[in-house]
Amino acid sequence: MEHTLKVYIYKDGKKPIFHLPIMKGLYASEGWFMKLMQGSKQFVVKDPRKAHLFYMPFSSRMLEYTLYVRNSHNRTNLRQHLKEYSEKIAAKYPFWNRTGGADHFLVACHDWVCSAPYETRHHMEHCIKALCNADVTVGFKLGRDVSLPETYVRAARNPLRDLGGKPPSQRNILAFYAGGMHGYLRPILVKQWKDKDPNMKIFGPMPAGVASKMNYIQHMKRSKYCICPKGYEVNSPRVVEAIFYECVPVIISDNFIPPLFEVFNWKAFSIILPEKDIPNLKEILVSIPAKRYMDLQLGVRKVQRHFLWHGRPLKYDLFHMTLHSIWYNRVYQIKPR
Template sequence: MNCLVDFEKTVMISNDAIVCCRSYELMERTLKVYVYKDGKKPIFHLPILKGLYASEGWFMKLMQGNNRFVVKDPRRAHLFYMPFSSRMLEYTLYVRNSHNRTNLRQFMKDYTETIAAKYPYFNRTGGADHFLVACHDWAPYETRHHMEHCIKALCNADVTVGFKIGRDVSLPETYVRSARNPLRDLGGKPPSQRHILAFYAGSNHGYLRPILLKHWKDKDPDMKILGRMPPGVASKMTYIQYMKSSKYCICPKGYEVNSPRVVESIFYECIPVIISDNFVPPFFEVLDWGRFALILAEKDIPNLKDILMSIPQERYLALQLGVQKVQQHFLWHAKPEKYDLFHMILHSIWYNRVYQIKLR
């Protein structure tokens, strides 16, 4: 399949279509990655494939098991992967209720200094050709200073806490419910059967969600805005069915700018409504988010229904079709497929590294 045609059909590329397409093809043909073997489990080399932080685990698993991109000889590598789990770093080292994360950052500092002393590669560029993939909210803090020049693929893609556009990569936060079948329950109802205007359910994390609930919880039958749903299988299935049956899925920030609801919405073919002022959407350098999502300011919450109701049916259908087309870029597969989530993350890392070299 022609790369440019494929990208245009999936609303992947805007004005930089040819450049991005060639970059992807060049990546597939030439990119070589060296994966450091240093570091012990569970913080290193132990991919967690289920739950809220599954993105970093799935990438680790697929990267370490990859025969196309990974090389055993670091002298052949264009990029160097530092395979740690920010989730396991927190789980292993954080002293609960201590409100002190200094030891987590020190641990990563010691690891980075070991890599720099043992191998000649980190010091050649100050780590600019090294990358990490981390989904925990604390990852920007844990990797600050000592990994400052590395390419960071982060779920917490917040420009106010150090995320650098043009260097770092916004990592999609994917809530994987089944490690054996990450595509379970994929899809949703057609537009004609989506009778709920907007849906949200979740914990009261951060300052924004209480504002959303104050304005819309139990206030309007068209707006299915709920608080936290009770635990259990039945509630999970109800949550999924609400997403499959809603036109728009509200994705407000929590404690941090990111939300797993963005990818969940795409997974269940519901148009994501992102409400997070400082959030950098995943793959924004190649995806035209205006064709399959709404990005609203936090101050728009009181007018949320009016905004959604003002969208013409023709545009709604175009957005819904856009979600279906772009969905392939947000899916994990046990065996990676062209343009899927694994390849999209790797391409963004490659793309940003090439961009940084051009700026020299």
Template sequence: MMAGSSILRRRSRMTKIVCVNWQKFISISILAATAMALIIAWIVPYSSIALFIYSSVPLFYTVDQSDAVAAMPLPSPLPPPPPPSQTAFAAPVQNYSSSSFHRPRGSANSSAVVGIRIERSKSSRDSRPQSLVLSLPPDKALAYAKSEIERAPRISDDADLHAPLFRNISAFKRSYELMEQLLKVYVYRDGKRPIFHTPPLRGIYASEGWFMKLMEENKQFTVRDPNKAHLFYLAYSSRRLQEALYVPDSHNLRPLSFFLRDYVVWIASKYPFWNRTRGSDHFLVACHDWGPYETTAHDELRRNSIKALCNADTSEGIFVRGRDVSLPETSIRVPKRPLRNLGGKPVSQRFILAFFAGQMHGPVRPNLLKYWGEEKDPDMRVYGPLPPKVSRSMSYINHMKSSRFCLCPMGYEVNSPRIVEAIYYECVPVIIADNFVPPFDEVLDWSSFSVTVAERDIPQLKSSLQSISLRRYIFLQNNVKRLQKHFLWHAKPVKYDLFHMILHSVWFNRISQIKV
């Protein structure tokens, strides 16, 4: 009996020990599972769950292979964009396996999708490629920009841009974005006033002055270290040069060209940047009629530099389409209010078919007056200087606001301030200048908001204008109104305004010359 009871007591103690050990095991298991769950919760957001969380973020350029890319003919030697199947995100990526690329949720099976694998977080994904691009030296940054423009994602319209105005809205938008992101301009502070750094802000040559003023005040694009610059600005005024050095009635422009030649020689001897590219990354902005001729005494200035000129005449061998920029000639009457008198009457209140008034400069205007002047036709209001009896009943500006077409014949030179005036007053411009390259021709489609008439066709001018249907005219006139924002000066520049459009064309044409 004693032996049996001792055995029972030992079994009881063992049962208790086993029960206690089992409870500890369960507790430890629960703690281990909890710890494992916490570890997984910490790791997973940086791997597969991130793909789910960020699947709605636009990480990829998606190009439908069934669509054709509307290719703007970029200035030579820039080749046309590749077919959609070759369109790729051009950031520097490498060593990706097939699992590194993911199709965005909801994308079509026929779409070619190229993306970048998410590695840690949205902020690191966004900042790393941009920081790499911003750290590129100027020449490589330009090559990168050219590649990006050639492969611009296809868009058909934009909230801030009206597609019919552009040769290729996709290329323009991407180029403009890259300009805002990358472009740095070094402004030479050398040169004495008033020829340098004294901008004329009034009159028909005001474009060069407004650009100079806004460029020198700008903090976004200008840089103090010239080694970081993509472009170099020669901040001289062709108008001030003419006022300072031209001898009236001498018909001798050589002192003006010699002065500018000597300035460039001095710049090239003081800094290494001109000789590095022979001036191809330097630009000037000149609106006076003599601006092209002022560059002729220095061969590299004439042949290599980017010249933004109001007198954009291709027949003289100075202005080169695709390298140089056609500068709009804006007539500013009150510098403190450059946007006064904007707007015009609706189509139903434009009772004049065509209007022109101005000095009889050059051979084209007298011919225009010969066929349509002296009130030969009530639909065609063509004058020399606007007669006082006419101006008393209706001013020059009100004539433009009341006309369907505003005639813009060349004077002594091909350019005319009436083109921009017509845009300001919402009148469809009619350009009569055979060798003229209209402003921003590298990106704007002038056929969508203007009419071009050959000089020899002036006798048929009225019939040519009447042949334009009302539907077509409304399309043109509506586009003129949509275009207006791109030709406005602001004391503080705004996106896509005239300052930015000029700078963009200089940037765009510089990129077009890059050989990759």
């Protein structure tokens, strides 16, 4: 890929929906990829005839923010906007029509795109979709689509701020979770474990403010296992957060396809449990031998570099890994009939 892949970025589309990356917050993955892709001299070509892949640089977050009427529960105008965009590039360029869009890709992290494939089904059906919500039950296509790591970036100027955590010998908390009660699973987790066991630091939402955020981070840095339950959708930013703070992620989300699964063996650095095992959570974690935990924690530290954003991309970082997954799926995907 390093020496072969070339990407053409469509210049069509106006800001803020297109070409305006969001570098901070819950949906930062799509923004960081956009910024680094648009700034790449290694992969980007100006002549589309030399390209292997075609990038449609829109922000799902800005699409929702700009066009969605709050509390309307109606996304018709969002669908129409993407429909008109895809029809425009299909009419203006020959590249879409020769493959039905199969060599085109989008990168999106907002729930409305990730959880509602109907929004893009008819006019972007064959595109490669890099999505944070990699849920096989709502239209995520294995072998075509890409599971995009959801990364919560707290400082756009320094995405690596507070990176790392305590060594295993200083991690005196067995398991930690704190967060909003999104979806049906998190209330079950909190009801089962909050204030039930001193080694299980399971909380609901933490108070707002800098001190609370630092407390959250310090808990992750001091915990052996960080619980990553699904929210409204199957994905959770805690998976990458756990890796960021060198805490072994415990993923509890049926039907979730982990990021970069075609490259990594997630069993080497995480625990993946079915949702029904929440009542047995402590028993399962305590039963893991010390040697196994040390191997898992070492595995987290080994893969950490692949889940990091940098102002200037480094080989094998999250930008390169995401682009590799897109390229891999294009090379090996089943072509549309």
